[in-house]
Amino acid sequence: xxxxxxxxxxxxxxxxxxxxxxxxxxxxxxxxxxxxxxxxxxxxxxxxxxxxxxxxxxxxxxxxxxxxxxxxxxxxxxxxxxxxxxxxxxxxxxxxxxxxxxxxxxxxxxxxxxxxxxxxxxxxxxxxxxxxxxxxxxxxxxxxxxxxxxxxxxxxxxxxxxxxxxxxxxxxxxxxxxxxxxxxxxxxxxxxxxxxxxxxxxxxxxxxxxxxxxxxxxxxxxxx
Numbered sequence: 001x002x003x004x005x006x007x008x009x010x011x012x013x014x015x016x017x018x019x020x021x022x023x024x025x026x027x028x029x030x031x032x033x034x035x036x037x038x039x040x041x042x043x044x045x046x047x048x049x050x051x052x053x054x055x056x057x058x059x060x061x062x063x064x065x066x067x068x069x070x071x072x073x074x075x076x077x078x079x080x081x082x083x084x085x086x087x088x089x090x091x092x093x094x095x096x097x098x099x100x101x102x103x104x105x106x107x108x109x110x111x112x113x114x115x116x117x118x119x120x121x122x123x124x125x126x127x128x129x130x131x132x133x134x135x136x137x138x139x140x141x142x143x144x145x146x147x148x149x150x151x152x153x154x155x156x157x158x159x160x161x162x163x164x165x166x167x168x169x170x171x172x173x174x175x176x177x178x179x180x181x182x183x184x185x186x187x188x189x190x191x192x193x194x195x196x197x198x199x200x201x202x203x204x205x206x207x208x209x210x211x212x213x214x215x216x217x218x219x220x221x222x223x224x
Contacts, residue, residue, distance in 0.1 A: 149190030
């Protein structure tokens, strides 16, 4: 029952306009169903194969979010059902998502991942590369994808001021991008930033979607 209670407490702490993605990596189907039975529908995985296994076994009205780094050769495995891909970091990846979405007669929503952390280990694009991608003459041809926002991960640090500044910088950039003209496959409405350790800071800095795992389900199960 602690999952249901944790979920309730976090939802109560979030503004109504913020979407909570419950991160279920390494968690059992039973754990996910406890959250599902409490009315939750947005779940996130960082590995496509694990998400595929869970999608096949669990209710089909779940919204599956791919929150991890995406390899182009694995997009085909989730193209039929994925709700939102958070970690898009190149035009090449967008083209592959578009190709696979077209096979299933779908339009797949995507977030562009911005690199805001002061760490070399984080994926994502520098802000100038995001601008270049959005202004690319090739983007309008990708009619089976829709860029609906940005995603970013702050540095892994105890310095809350640094985390705040990184989230604030992404929010300001997001606001600037929203001023650009919308197209058929570009309409920014989601800013995904904040995880279990820093989602409250992220929400204060303008996040509209948070990805929370351990604060709901407990520590990760390190199993294969």
